[in-house]
Amino acid sequence: MSQALVKIAAGWLLGLMLAVAAGIVSINLVNASIAGPQQPVRDYLSALQKGDGEKALGLLRASVPQSNPAMLDGTALQTAAARISDVKLGDAVERGGNQVMVPMEYTIDGSRQRTEFLLERSGTEWLFFNKWSFVPAALPVLDVTVVNSSEATLNGVPVNMPNGRNSFAVFYPGEYEAGLNGQYFSAPPTRATVAGGDARPASLNLMTKATDALKGAVSGKVKEFLDSCAAEADKQQKLQPDCPFYHATNNRVIDGTIDWSITDYPKVNIEPFGGRWVVSPLDGKARIKARQVDLFTGAVTEINAVHDFSFTTRLDIDGDTVKLTPQLNY
Structure with missing residues (x-):
């Protein structure tokens, strides 16, 4: 019977040793996988991809500098992480003082990138399993x-x-x-x-830059101003109207014959300057047609002249409203 008991005891001992060995192997496997330092990095990346800024910030244990927080949650955060692909986590590298560095390689827009995460051993769970946490730092x-x-x-x-x-x-x-x-x-x-x-x-x-819509709106107002100015000059029969253009002559112009028209409208160019948007000087051409009498000979001749003109304007934009104020030098 003693030999039988020895055999039974030996069997139990062998089984116990195998169980202990299996347990040690399992603990090592768990510590190297779900309880390893790579797991917090996986959880953090998952939080970024879900746009869960609160969880990501808690995992990273990061402080938030004085700045705008609009990128730290929701759609903005999801968009930032959405372009990350082909992620590969490397083996942890010992850095001393219970700290390790976990490298992560990934691709953004076809460019290969690398980020290094610093983690520290912060305790154990269930006596055997390591607990890892990010080393606190400030967000960029x-x-x-x-x-x-x-x-x-x-x-x-x-x-x-x-x-x-x-x-x-x-x-x-x-x-x-x-x-x-x-x-x-x-x-x-x-x-x-x-x-x-x-x-x-x-x-x-x-x-x-100014959009084509703004350039079109300003061009329309410039054309409207010049056409209105020419029409008013015709109505008042003025050679030198309150306009960017004028005609000078020593002869007497026959009243009722003056006819102004714009032959070349200015091209609009809008640029930033001094914290405002300014319209570059507006250059164009105006034609005058009229009949004149020579004061010495009394001869009547036709006027058909094209004059270059240039003027500046103040541009004011309030929401959808575009206001143009011509600046004329007389």
């Missing part, structure tokens, strides 16, 4: 400027731009695109990739 800040505008869009979200500039706290990695697409002013989109939190990303600078 993205600066955006726009010429002569108090608004823009960033990752599809309208944002205020007081005095043409603003700064936005952003998560990383991600891509941020600024643009302006208004009725009268627009700027081509420009992008910046934020790969890490240890450096300030390049600024996004929007070079605003």
Whole structure:
């Protein structure tokens, strides 16, 4: 019986040793996978892709610098992470002091990028499983400027731009695109990739230009002004009307024969200057037709002359209203 008991005890001991070994292997596997330092990175990336800024911020344990928070949640955050593809997490690299670095390689718009996350061992769960947390740091800040505008869009979200500039706290990695697409002013989109939190990303600078709609509106008002001015000059029968154009002669012009018309309307060019939008000097041509009497000979001749003219104008825009105020020098 003693031999049988020994065999039974040996079997139990062997089974126990195998169970312990299996447990150790399982613990190591869990610590290397779902309890490994890569898992917080996976959870963080998932929160970014879902636009869950609160969860992402809690996982990253990051402080938010004094800045605009418009990019830290919802659509703006989802858009920043949506361009991330082909993600590969590397093995953790020991950095000392219970800290490790987890590298992440990925692609944004066809460009291969790399972000390094620093994590620290922050305890254990169920006695055996490691618990990892991001080492606290501050979020990076993205600066955006726009010429002569108090608004823009960033990752599809309208944002205020007081005095043409603003700064936005952003998560990383991600891509941020600024643009302006208004009725009268627009700027081509420009992008910046934020790969890490240890450096300030390049600024996004929007070079605003007047749209064809604004140029068309101003051109229409310039034409309206000149046509009205020419019509009033005909009505008053003036050679030197309150207009950008005039005609000078030493002869007597026969009343009722003066006829002004615009032959070349100015081409409108609108540029930013001194925090305003200004219309470049407006150059055109006007024709006068009339009959005149020579004061010495009494001969009657025809006037058919084309005169160059130039004038400036003040441009004021209030919402959808475009106001043009010609500036004439007499």
